[in-house]
Amino acid sequence: MKDALELILLRVSQSADIDKGELSIASRLIINSVCEGLAITRAGIWLYDETQSLIICKLLIDKGNDLDDESLKLSRKDFPHYFEALDTERSIAADDAHTHPATFEFTDVYLRPLSISSMLDVPIRHRGKMIGIICCEHQGAPRQWLGDEIVFAASLADLYGRAVSAKERADYEAQLLKANQTLEQNVQERTQELEITLSTLKTAQEKLVESEKMAALGNLVAGIAHEVNTPLGIALTSVSNCQEELKAINRDFESQSLTEQGFKDFTHVCAEGLHLAESSLSRAAQLIQDFKRTSADQTTMEVEEFDLDEYIPRICNPLKPMLRKENIELTLDITPHLRIETCPGIIAQLLTNLISNSQRHAFGDGVDNKQNTVNVECKRVETGIQLNVKDNGRGIPKDLQRKVFEPFFTTAREQGGTGLGLNILYNLVTQKLRGDVSLSSEVNKGTCISVLIPNYCVS
Numbered sequence: 001m002k003d004a005l006e007l008i009l010l011r012v013s014q015s016a017d018i019d020k021g022e023l024s025i026a027s028r029l030i031i032n033s034v035c036e037g038l039a040i041t042r043a044g045i046w047l048y049d050e051t052q053s054l055i056i057c058k059l060l061i062d063k064g065n066d067l068d069d070e071s072l073k074l075s076r077k078d079f080p081h082y083f084e085a086l087d088t089e090r091s092i093a094a095d096d097a098h099t100h101p102a103t104f105e106f107t108d109v110y111l112r113p114l115s116i117s118s119m120l121d122v123p124i125r126h127r128g129k130m131i132g133i134i135c136c137e138h139q140g141a142p143r144q145w146l147g148d149e150i151v152f153a154a155s156l157a158d159l160y161g162r163a164v165s166a167k168e169r170a171d172y173e174a175q176l177l178k179a180n181q182t183l184e185q186n187v188q189e190r191t192q193e194l195e196i197t198l199s200t201l202k203t204a205q206e207k208l209v210e211s212e213k214m215a216a217l218g219n220l221v222a223g224i225a226h227e228v229n230t231p232l233g234i235a236l237t238s239v240s241n242c243q244e245e246l247k248a249i250n251r252d253f254e255s256q257s258l259t260e261q262g263f264k265d266f267t268h269v270c271a272e273g274l275h276l277a278e279s280s281l282s283r284a285a286q287l288i289q290d291f292k293r294t295s296a297d298q299t300t301m302e303v304e305e306f307d308l309d310e311y312i313p314r315i316c317n318p319l320k321p322m323l324r325k326e327n328i329e330l331t332l333d334i335t336p337h338l339r340i341e342t343c344p345g346i347i348a349q350l351l352t353n354l355i356s357n358s359q360r361h362a363f364g365d366g367v368d369n370k371q372n373t374v375n376v377e378c379k380r381v382e383t384g385i386q387l388n389v390k391d392n393g394r395g396i397p398k399d400l401q402r403k404v405f406e407p408f409f410t411t412a413r414e415q416g417g418t419g420l421g422l423n424i425l426y427n428l429v430t431q432k433l434r435g436d437v438s439l440s441s442e443v444n445k446g447t448c449i450s451v452l453i454p455n456y457c458v459s
């Protein structure tokens, strides 16, 4: 190829506008370069429409003037030979355009009026497909297109294809950027919404916890009030009864109608009344004492290192004769050499509490005539030491199983139960030992309460 053509090609291929996809600048550069290299005054870019039945002029430069007229269109119908030649996707080098089989159809309508004698059409390809042509038109005397010139024009058409690819890429990038921005904005909006929802939820949760706490406190107060009110009421009635008796005897004394028998009756009634008042007040005081114990802090917490396999029998064995009288067999199952560092007072309290619960609640009327048993098991597990107290009694119905740990829940109020036993146990284990309590029970099969004492020492 001639040096001059190579230089032009080099210049165009180095243009940043080609690779930036600046199509309109690139088009002008390419067409002006074609005109310069081929020494022609008229050239244009024509692209197929979607159906390839039309080619539409995208840019036409004539004697340096940019005609830029998209209304110029050629249709397959009007110029079938020309389109047939295009379909081969090869360059059309028509030295004599008036007679060339691909271009003769333009003679009257186009070539003659514009004094065009020779035409050179080179294909523009994009992604391997022909999308149009660069059309080079020579005016004046016919010329013969040289091989170098054809290659030169074809190379410029390839550069146009490169610009189209770059434009496509730039469009995709812009779309992607926009999509990213929209996405980011969406994420931001959603995050904000979520944050608001979360904070609303937190407030609602706090309110709920607060109202649960208030409800629990209310229940507790109602429970204490109910429990303590009964013995206080009895004490109050007894005392006021005694006061009435005192007034009556005073009256009799002053009116000198007090008989010996009357005085004896008075002392008898008063003694009974005061006794009832005293026992009721004791009961009330005991209840308050019990209630204070529900707070785990009230229990003495002296920590010692000791062997459970020695300590547990010391607590349990003395209970055996009493239980045997009620036809309950107490068995122990303790792993030997089970050393622990904890508060023995708590262990004793747990055991007596649970065994007395089995004795009081598990057996009695309506239970089969089988051997009643309570088994105390103590063993090492991965997370600490597990203490199980298990009976084969009547069990606890499913719907009550959660309630038994609540303060004042008892099914034995008439027998003097306060419903504080398991609540105290639960508080001691979870707060003092930092352990866990679980219950498994099946009606008519029995109940097992498991206490897990973690490996670390009590706080």
Ligand SMILES: Nc1ncnc2c1ncn2[C@@H]1O[C@H](COP(=O)(O)OP(=O)(O)OP(=O)(O)O)[C@@H](O)[C@H]1O
Binding pocket: 357, 358, 359, 360, 361, 362, 391, 393, 394, 395, 396, 404, 405, 409, 410, 411, 412, 413, 416, 417, 418, 419, 420, 421, 422, 423, 447
């Ligand atoms: N081993 C068991 N078998 C069947 N029911 C049980 C057993 N242990 C506890 N319960 C049920 O759980 C309830 C609550 O027990 P908890 O020890 O808290 O109170 P209580 O024994 O009724 O009264 P107290 O405060 O005197 O201990 C009992 O009233 C009983 O209904």
Ligand SMILES: [Mg+2]
Binding pocket: 353, 356, 357, 420, 421, 422
């Ligand atoms: Mg109890």
